[in-house]
Amino acid sequence: MAHLSRDLLNAAGHHVTFLDLRDHPLPPFDNDTVFQSPHFQTLHTAVRRADGVVLAAPVYNWSLGSALKTMIEATGATGEGGRRSAWFDQLVTFVCSGGLPHSYMASSSLATSLMLDFKCVVNPYQVYATGSDWLEDGALNAHLQARLEKTLAVKAELAARLRGRTYRSDWEI
Numbered sequence: 646m647a648h649l650s651r652d653l654l655n656a657a658g659h660h661v662t663f664l665d666l667r668d669h670p671l672p673p674f675d676n677d678t679v680f681q682s683p684h685f686q687t688l689h690t691a692v693r694r695a696d697g698v699v700l701a702a703p704v705y706n707w708s709l710g711s712a713l714k715t716m717i718e719a720t721g722a723t724g725e726g727g728r729r730s731a732w733f734d735q736l737v738t739f740v741c742s743g744g745l746p747h748s749y750m751a752s753s754s755l756a757t758s759l760m761l762d763f764k765c766v767v768n769p770y771q772v773y774a775t776g777s778d779w780l781e782d783g784a785l786n787a788h789l790q791a792r793l794e795k796t797l798a799v800k801a802e803l804a805a806r807l808r809g810r811t812y813r814s815d816w817e818i
Contacts, residue, residue, distance in 0.1 A: 646740045646774060646793075647701030649785065653797050654699075662691050666712045674718035682719075689720045689731045696804040697736035697768075699797070704743030704751040704773075714755070721763060732763035733814045736807060738800040739771040740793065749773040764814035768803060770796040 651663045669684035679685060692698055702709045720731040737759055739752040752771060759765040770792075778789045785793060 646742050650699050650740050671715050671719050674715050679719045692720050693731035697800050699738045701740045704741050704748045707748050707751050709755050734764055736766045736804050738768040742774045746775050768800050770799045772796050
């Protein structure tokens with residue numbers, strides 16, 4: 646799903662910074678040494694500079710995986726020394742895959758957290774694929790391919806419309 650999303654966005658003329666958390670692992674979040682990880686600054690900068698983040702993630706046990714949550718915690722923490730969260734006002738799109746069709750709402754709790762903590766704008770379109778959505782050649786079936794294309798088109802349109810916003814959020818409750 647991540648590679649397909651990247652390829653579709655590139656084909657539509659968008660610049661994509663593709664980061665695989667397997668190549669940029671972070672230690673468990675501790676609000677201290679995680680910031681010393683050689684991958685922290687790369688991830689923080691990529692999220693902060695993006696006009697929208699596509700979170701492609703597997704679903705485990707009706708939730709998104711811990712590597713993604715650790716990355717969000719690290720890049721979302723303010724921390725000592727003035728590190729500002731990279732996530733404030735970010736546009737977020739979910740493309741997920743899992744084993745069972747009824748886990749399609751697995752991103753909901755993370756989406757809510759991103760909205761409330763960081764004032765993220767969550768794309769109302771998302772993609773959730775299971776094994777039965779993939780064809781033998783590794784492509785998505787026509788229905789999910791169309792859904793992915795629409796989801797990414799909505800992401801691009803939202804990013805364009807949000808570019809001119811005049812507000813900037815911070816820790817506000």
